[in-house]
Amino acid sequence: MEHLNFLEEKILSDGTIKQGNILKIDNFLNHQIDIDIMRQIAYELKRRFRDVEVNKVLTIEASGIAIATMLGNLYDVPIVFAKKGETANSTDDKYVSQAYSFTHKQMNSVFVSKPYLHPTDRVLIVDDFLADGQAVHALIDLVHQAGGEVAGIGIAVEKGQQKGGRQLREEGYRLESIAIIDEMDWETQSIKFRR
Ligand code: 5GP
Numbered sequence: 001m002e003h004l005n006f007l008e009e010k011i012l013s014d015g016t017i018k019q020g021n022i023l024k025i026d027n028f029l030n031h032q033i034d035i036d037i038m039r040q041i042a043y044e045l046k047r048r049f050r051d052v053e054v055n056k057v058l059t060i061e062a063s064g065i066a067i068a069t070m071l072g073n074l075y076d077v078p079i080v081f082a083k084k085g086e087t088a089n090s091t092d093d094k095y096v097s098q099a100y101s102f103t104h105k106q107m108n109s110v111f112v113s114k115p116y117l118h119p120t121d122r123v124l125i126v127d128d129f130l131a132d133g134q135a136v137h138a139l140i141d142l143v144h145q146a147g148g149e150v151a152g153i154g155i156a157v158e159k160g161q162q163k164g165g166r167q168l169r170e171e172g173y174r175l176e177s178i179a180i181i182d183e184m185d186w187e188t189q190s191i192k193f194r195r
């Protein structure tokens with residue numbers, strides 16, 4: 001029997017696979033939030049990035065906020081979450097980027113107000129899922145617009161059959177995902193994790 005980490009075990013016991021390559025983990029991450037699992041995710045990311053200097057944690061609303069908050073608590077640094085929407089208004093006071101939403105099948109503007117990202121920032125980007133990398137690339141773009149540096153990218157669940165993870169690693173980013181799904185099948189409800 002292969003060894004599974006805490007998150008892989010939780011996904012197998014509580015997750016359901018939806019048609020269209022969607023993993024539903026509403027009862028511990030995307031609707032109800034299991035604080036013990038969040039705590040373990042934060043400790044694990046802090047451990048994996050132990051050699052990295054971080055002065056800010058950046059995520060995107062909504063589900064990333066729980067992970068970011070627990071991690072910000074461990075680092076004792078501020079967390080910032082990018083907001084979605086609001087395309088029309090003046091962009092003078094905010095950094096704006098675009099991300100196509102895999103789950104909602106639409107383009108989203110994402111933004112952070114200028115006072116919350118600085119050229120001196122060494123930012124750890126975190127999110128719940130990494131699929132095609134749209135959300136993470138938008139966050140990277142916001143950090144770069146502000147003149148800051150991306151210290152690393154921490155993800156709870158990476159869907160390894162989609163291109164985001166491979167692209168980010170090829171681009172040279174330090175990417176750590178706690179669970180990487182290489183295959184999942186909704187008909188048999190089976191999941192294969194990367195070892
Ligand atoms: P990406 O931007 O990397 O294509 O997709 C990541 C975003 O889409 C995440 O922020 C997450 O909200 C959502 N997402 C992508 N795939 C899944 C999935 O299988 N399950 C859930 N719950 N969200 C997903």
